[in-house]
Amino acid sequence: MIEKYFRPQSVDEALDLLTDSKNGLTPLGGGTIISRQRHDYQGVVDLQETGLDQIKIQGQRIQVGAMVRLNDLVGHPDIHPEIQRAIMIDASENIRNMASLGGWLVSSTGRSITSSLLLALDTSLTWEPGNNRVRMGNWLPLREIEPPGVLMTEAEWWLRPHLAFEYVARSPKDKPILIVAVAQWGSGRTRVVLGGYGKMPIVAMDGTEDLGADVACRDAYSEASDEWATAQYRSDVAAKLALRCLERIDAIKESEV
Secondary structure: OEOOOOOOOOHHHHHHHOOOOOOOOEEEEEOOOHHHHOOOOOOOOEOOOOOOOOEEEOOOOOEEEOOOOOHHOOOOOOOOOHHHHHHHHOOOOHHHHHHHHHHHHHHHHOHHHHHHHHOOOEEEEEOOOOOEEEEEEHHHHHOOOOOOOOOEEEEEOOOOOOEEEEEEEOOOOOOOEEEEEEEEEOOOOOOOOOOOOOOEEEEEEEEEEOHHHHHHHHOOOOOOOOOOOOOHHHHHHHHHHHHHHHHHHHHHHHHEE
């Protein structure tokens, strides 16, 4: 049950509501999180009219408002095809139409391909108040303990890196039990992220080249065991999928020459 409902017309109005501790209000994006939870809310702040639904290109980076729907990312020409493919796997059509990017990042677990790719791209998140920019990799471990603000307003990532992911699921409708996402910059910088396990994806490697990506994956998931897969399985397959991602990226680079 929601006791109070507010629909501010700007980010400043939303912040006035959210920063007042007497109100005890919760941001409302697409509503997919609140609709799944059964406890009562003192009140919500609907962000639909705050202007946080824009996508902008700034140099070699893309800035995506926290209220941009997942389906809008799927249809946008500047969103990498691998991100679009990940969203299509992660979320049903109904969820894509409702869910905002900010809400997805706040609520997703390690079994999200989309979140794994954005972590591989070294995404930065902007929080208010204070225009506080935080790298996604620094925020994820602390998101439930020490949030950097009351409202995420934007996610920003690099446009140019080559990007590839591979995943394993028990069936096409099941969530992945293993995800490997790789981003590689023109400089050679290679960032490898593992998902499919735990509360969040993790960075297995962030180096100046791609050598040792398989070993890094094997080490990073050496204890990643749960009811869905053993650590031995995840460790061995993650190493193989990392090499497969790099092979795909190499093929893309060769085709661009």
